Amino acid sequence: MSKSKMSNWGLGLAAAAVALTLSNSAFAFDTSADKSAPKVAGIGMNITDAAIKPWNISYFYDGTNLPDGSGTVSAGEKIYSAQCAMCHGDFGEGAHGYPKMVGDPVDQFEASAKAGVDAVSNRGLNNNWGNAPTLMDMIHRHMPFYAPGTLTADEAYSVTCYVMNLASIPGVGDDFVCDKTSLPKIKMPAEPLYVTNSGPDTDNTRCMKDCYKGTEFVVEKAAAIGDVSVGKVQKKDTQ
Amino acid sequence: MSENMINPVPEGANKAGVASSDRRKFLRKSVALAAGGAAIAATTSANAADGLNTWTTPLKNEPTRHMLGRGVVSVPYGLPSKYEAGVVRRNVGWLTADTIASISFTPWQDLHGIITPNGLHFERYHAGAVDVDPEKHRLVVHGMVKQPMIFTVDDLKRMPSHTAIHFLECPANGAMEWRGVQMDSLQFTHGMMSCSEWTGVKLTTLMEMVGVDPKATWFYGEGTDGSALQRSIPMEGAHDQHGKPIPALYTSHYRDAMVCYAMNGEALRPENGYPIRLFVPGFEANVSTKYLRRLMFVDKPLVTYQETKHYIEVLPNGMIRQYNLVNEANSVITSPCPDFKMNGKGTYEIRGIAWSGYGKIKHVDVSIDGGKNWTEANLVEPVLSKCLTKFTLPFQWDGSEHLIMSRATDETGYVQPTLKQLREVRGFNSIYHKNSIQVWKIEKTGEVKNVQIENV
Numbered sequence: 001m002s003k004s005k006m007s008n009w010g011l012g013l014a015a016a017a018v019a020l021t022l023s024n025s026a027f028a029f030d031t032s033a034d035k036s037a038p039k040v041a042g043i044g045m046n047i048t049d050a051a052i053k054p055w056n057i058s059y060f061y062d063g064t065n066l067p068d069g070s071g072t073v074s075a076g077e078k079i080y081s082a083q084c085a086m087c088h089g090d091f092g093e094g095a096h097g098y099p100k101m102v103g104d105p106v107d108q109f110e111a112s113a114k115a116g117v118d119a120v121s122n123r124g125l126n127n128n129w130g131n132a133p134t135l136m137d138m139i140h141r142h143m144p145f146y147a148p149g150t151l152t153a154d155e156a157y158s159v160t161c162y163v164m165n166l167a168s169i170p171g172v173g174d175d176f177v178c179d180k181t182s183l184p185k186i187k188m189p190a191e192p193l194y195v196t197n198s199g200p201d202t203d204n205t206r207c208m209k210d211c212y213k214g215t216e217f218v219v220e221k222a223a224a225i226g227d228v229s230v231g232k233v234q235k236k237d238t239q
Numbered sequence: 240m241s242e243n244m245i246n247p248v249p250e251g252a253n254k255a256g257v258a259s260s261d262r263r264k265f266l267r268k269s270v271a272l273a274a275g276g277a278a279i280a281a282t283t284s285a286n287a288a289d290g291l292n293t294w295t296t297p298l299k300n301e302p303t304r305h306m307l308g309r310g311v312v313s314v315p316y317g318l319p320s321k322y323e324a325g326v327v328r329r330n331v332g333w334l335t336a337d338t339i340a341s342i343s344f345t346p347w348q349d350l351h352g353i354i355t356p357n358g359l360h361f362e363r364y365h366a367g368a369v370d371v372d373p374e375k376h377r378l379v380v381h382g383m384v385k386q387p388m389i390f391t392v393d394d395l396k397r398m399p400s401h402t403a404i405h406f407l408e409c410p411a412n413g414a415m416e417w418r419g420v421q422m423d424s425l426q427f428t429h430g431m432m433s434c435s436e437w438t439g440v441k442l443t444t445l446m447e448m449v450g451v452d453p454k455a456t457w458f459y460g461e462g463t464d465g466s467a468l469q470r471s472i473p474m475e476g477a478h479d480q481h482g483k484p485i486p487a488l489y490t491s492h493y494r495d496a497m498v499c500y501a502m503n504g505e506a507l508r509p510e511n512g513y514p515i516r517l518f519v520p521g522f523e524a525n526v527s528t529k530y531l532r533r534l535m536f537v538d539k540p541l542v543t544y545q546e547t548k549h550y551i552e553v554l555p556n557g558m559i560r561q562y563n564l565v566n567e568a569n570s571v572i573t574s575p576c577p578d579f580k581m582n583g584k585g586t587y588e589i590r591g592i593a594w595s596g597y598g599k600i601k602h603v604d605v606s607i608d609g610g611k612n613w614t615e616a617n618l619v620e621p622v623l624s625k626c627l628t629k630f631t632l633p634f635q636w637d638g639s640e641h642l643i644m645s646r647a648t649d650e651t652g653y654v655q656p657t658l659k660q661l662r663e664v665r666g667f668n669s670i671y672h673k674n675s676i677q678v679w680k681i682e683k684t685g686e687v688k689n690v691q692i693e694n695v
Binding site: 047049060137210212 | 335336337339340366379381386387388389391394397418419421423447448461465467469479480483486488489532533537539540541542543544547548553554555556557558559560562563564567602604609611612613614615642646648653655656657660664665666667668678680688689691692693694695
């Protein structure tokens with residue numbers, strides 16, 4: 001859009017019309033191309049794997065693509081106290097509402113789920129994490145929260161090692177060394193619990209008349225986990 | 240509201256202002272509804288219009304009648320009326336530790352169509368909204384491909400474009416309601432959802448350009464924000480990490496996926512992934528990575544943090560279910576709703592929205608008697624695949640108590656479940672994908688409440 005001030009409507013419109021005519025004749029459209037499957041050519045650049053490498057930071061559940069380097073529980077403890085404990089708690093119990101590292105033991109988690117009581121508030125690395133390489137991936141890309149992606153591979157391995165030790169992950173003793181060969185071998189306690197969804201699991205029918213007899217049991221404000229005072233939105237509330 | 244009006248509204252005046260011929264039409268239709276729902280038949284009077292009071296005060300002009308208004312471009316990017324200041328996104332403080340890894344909700348109680356205005360689109364961040372420079376931003380497509388490629392945002396805009404209207408729903412929509420009634424507001428029960436016209440490049444266009452190996456069965460996108468969020472998306476032949484096939488139900492959605500640069504005709508907002516995001520219609524919103532910088536084609540899932548800890552369901556048998564990717568058929572009545580009180584007896588229109596991640600909405604049925612009897616609602620065009628569909632049904636409120644609810648059926652024949660049915664298979668710890676029938680209770684006082692029916 002032109003920034004110059006238009007002194008006169010007529011002039012401005014005339015100029016726009018000229019521009020339109022010019023642009024119509026300036027472009028040639030390729031009408032021979034198959035419109036249903038346009039072949040795209042001449043757009044973008046090829047790139048080498050070496051150039052992509054700094055961005056190729058996904059570590060698969062089975063350890064594929066884990067970086068070189070290693071870390072220890074004791075080195076991780078120092079990093080954790082300095083950069084993580086303020087949010088995740090000195091003992092991994094969570095602080096200020098941030099996630100716990102240590103949840104209910106996995107059998108207790110399972111029992112709570114089966115009993116229909118709250119199983120999800122006390123989740124942690126020991127009951128809701130399938131694979132150790134995923135933990136390394138998460139920490140290396142996303143933590144510490146205030147400075148994501150700033151840990152070196154050795155630091156990320158160390159603090160991964162430490163939080164697993166904190167959560168009593170079997171095999172991760174005080175002398176455990178985390179690297180790309182040791183992490184995939186760790187058996188996370190929750191690993192056997194994961195199942196893949198098989199599709200819709202409810203089968204309601206489209207009943208239209210007299211769908212049930214008797215009275216419905218209506219519940220109002222039954223089981224508040226949080227503060228229900230949020231309640232109704234006030235029209236004047238513009239937070 | 241009333242202090243802004245110069246002309247007093249006489250007590251009992253019909254504030255809805257429905258013209259009398261429309262009114263007769265509404266009344267005729269509502270007889271049909273009454274026939275289906277015995278509960279309101281007796282109390283609806285065909286002569287209700289006769290009970291209206293009469294306005295006698297001579298009308299006065301409003302102040303705007305005698306003044307000049309603002310000139311053009313006094314607001315270069317238009318904003319809603321100052322009287323609409325209450326129509327905003329809201330968050331729930333206790334849900335998350337801070338507002339950086341958090342969620343806000345779209346005020347569906349104030350919206351009238353299927354399109355979410357861009358400024359009211361719900362927000363979900365894992366590391367906050369960032370301002371990515373479109374000149375410097377790049378998208379890399381690599382992995383099991385013939386030729387890895389890198390694109391600028393302008394490159395993407397030059398390619399053949401694709402535009403479609405689709406809903407986008409966080410799988411946590413309704414999550415606070417699994418254990419019991421908690422949020423007495425439509426904004427908070429259903430506000431983690433939007434519907435927009437999306438424009439971008441089809442994923443299949445990019446796949447052709449790089450020559451994706453037919454042996455690739457998964458791909459994932461990754462963002463350039465602090466969370467560098469990544470989600471595995473299955474394609475034909477995908478197997479999970481245990482070697483079991485991913486159901487075919489989930490392996491074709493990617494064909495509609497696109498890399499978007501525009502929503503509702505303008506550039507994406509920073510909150511929604513500017514300058515580009517992945518968008519997979521019908522799938523839970525978390526897979527539609529914002530600030531997209533990388534697409535990688537692979538032959539196994541990553542099993543990311545999001546897929547291990549966040550977007551999983553804890554089932555009543557103690558198992559943890561992964562890859563529940565589609566938002567199944569769902570619906571909600573947006574008016575009446577708990578955010579507003581009924582404004583006297585008489586004519587209303589029950590309005591709502593329905594959607595399904597499997598395709599088009601086929602029917603929406605409405606009950607005003609707690610689900611004993613149902614009447615099919617009118618579907619408002621357009622009725623599109625994986626898109627919100629608006630529904631309406633005339634309603635005469637007789638001033639008595641009603642349990643109102645809507646039930647969607649999609650083109651696959653799937654019928655939206657009751658909360659009881661959903662809890663039977665998913666228990667109370669499932670958190671995500673709560674698509675059960677929402678019940679509102681209209682009280683005699685005109686208050687509307689969020690309630691749950693436990694036994695049917």
